Amino acid sequence: MDTFPLILSLEVACAATAISLVIALLAAWALSFLDFRGKDLLDAALTLPLVLPPTVLGYYLLIVIGRESWFGQAWESLTGSPLVFTPKAAVIAAIVHSAPLLTKYLRAAIESVDPIYVRAARSLGLAEWTIFLRVVLPLCQRPVIAAAVLSFARSLGDFGVTIMIAGNIPGKTQTLSVAIYDAVESGNGGLARTLVLIVSAIGLLVVWLSNRLNRQQAMGA
């Protein structure tokens, strides 16, 4: 069996989770702690990828990072190669797929911290960002890790956006989900079943781990 799709998917999911975590932490912090004009709009915009069809998201991304876009052209002139239909595009697809849900989970985790600690820190003159990093995050680290683990699983499973912007190039951009689709299309039932079992096993493991982390936090461990 060709292990490339599995390895690529794991690499893409790792990179996407790391980047999503930074984006989602920033977004969750802004939505929970800051009071600014357009907060509701930002919240809605960040939720949008959860409700839009993957093809629509893929289409938007093609407009933004495609070879014809100013971003795509700038990228190409800087790096010498296009962004779309590369593993990097698969990472972007996975981020778009996982970051919105991660933001929701992180916001819930952050808001589960007793606000008395935040108030106490504010009365001590500490900056909002310091309070977030040194008080809030350490007090909700388990749900944050649990959310990151779930986000990893979600990144692993993207299909629609990936096929739109990274394509299905075996040995280059073919992730696990795309490879399953490819195997079914080409009548390779054995390979499809193996890949499906692998994805299911990883998913089960990840959800179990995430639940366990959340339960330990709830027990105050």
Added chain:
Amino acid sequence: MLEARLQKRYARSSESAGFELNVQFQAGAGTTVLFGPSGSGKSLTLELIAGFVKPDAGRILLNDRLLFDSGTAVFLAPQKRECGYLFQKPALFPHMTLRENLAFAATKLPKLERYRKVNQLLESFRLTELAGRKPNEVSGGQRQRCSIARSLVVEPAMLLLDEPTVGLDTTLRHEFYEILARVHNEFSVPVLLVTHDLEEAFLLADQMLVLLDGKIAQAGTPREILKQPASAGVANLLGLFNLLPAEIKQLDPGNNRSKLRWNAIELEGPYYPARLLGDKVTVCVRRDEIAVSPKMGKAEKGELVLSLEASAETARTALLHFAGGLIVEIPLEEFAENRHHSEWTLRFPTTTLRIL
């Protein structure tokens, strides 16, 4: 010196009856106590001063520094207000040791200065030996001490204390009062303290503000307030008074005397200026100022005989409930000797009958 004028309104909703706070007061050096029942707006007042909640209108000045002014749209973040805040629970960061809690508060200080300050405060609050422990590894009293020490790290211009002794037992309470006295003497930080405990208010307050339904019902020293409550609401809140609906039957300025009728009983009070015959008034008389003794023989002039309907005993005194809803408070020993008497003689010293 803190000068505050604050307005905050919460609209009525399906879950709450709505509330409006509208207060104006000053708090100088020493301890100012915000005293009032639950839901009177005490804690909200503190939150507005600390900057945790934004007032709808008003102005807050602390040592001539403008913290909030609705007219000029000034609203300083809590971080910039230099107000130390103590909550109903110590609110120490649970993932840090006591030393780390203090050091974290001192983040902005240069390293050497931070080290010196943290050590000095740990020493001063007898926490040096416990400094390496987490908050859940020390006692409630030690947590409370650490919480005060932490609030002093940043040298606040004022300390705001929101019912800090709720849930503490008597010993810890008194330990807390001692610490507060030290904060007062050694650090000279003015304190604004919220409580609904009358004894605590009298013990700590240099100045007292009585809050009722979102408004300041009376301001003054505890003695002044006790001597002359401004309204029936304040007298009721203090819980030490009888409020008797009465009618003025006679006014005699020459002899500084008046006669009042309450429940067909005639009472003799001092002359009440600016009152007219026939005025319906509320007479306020302290429970422990009514002279009472078991009835022995015939009642003399100025005395009335009432039957004891019920009695309740506290740690030091007995509360005697008489007909007409009158309550008299006497020392416990005095009652213990006479508890079998059903008829009692009561006398109201003239000066004790205040009109609200």
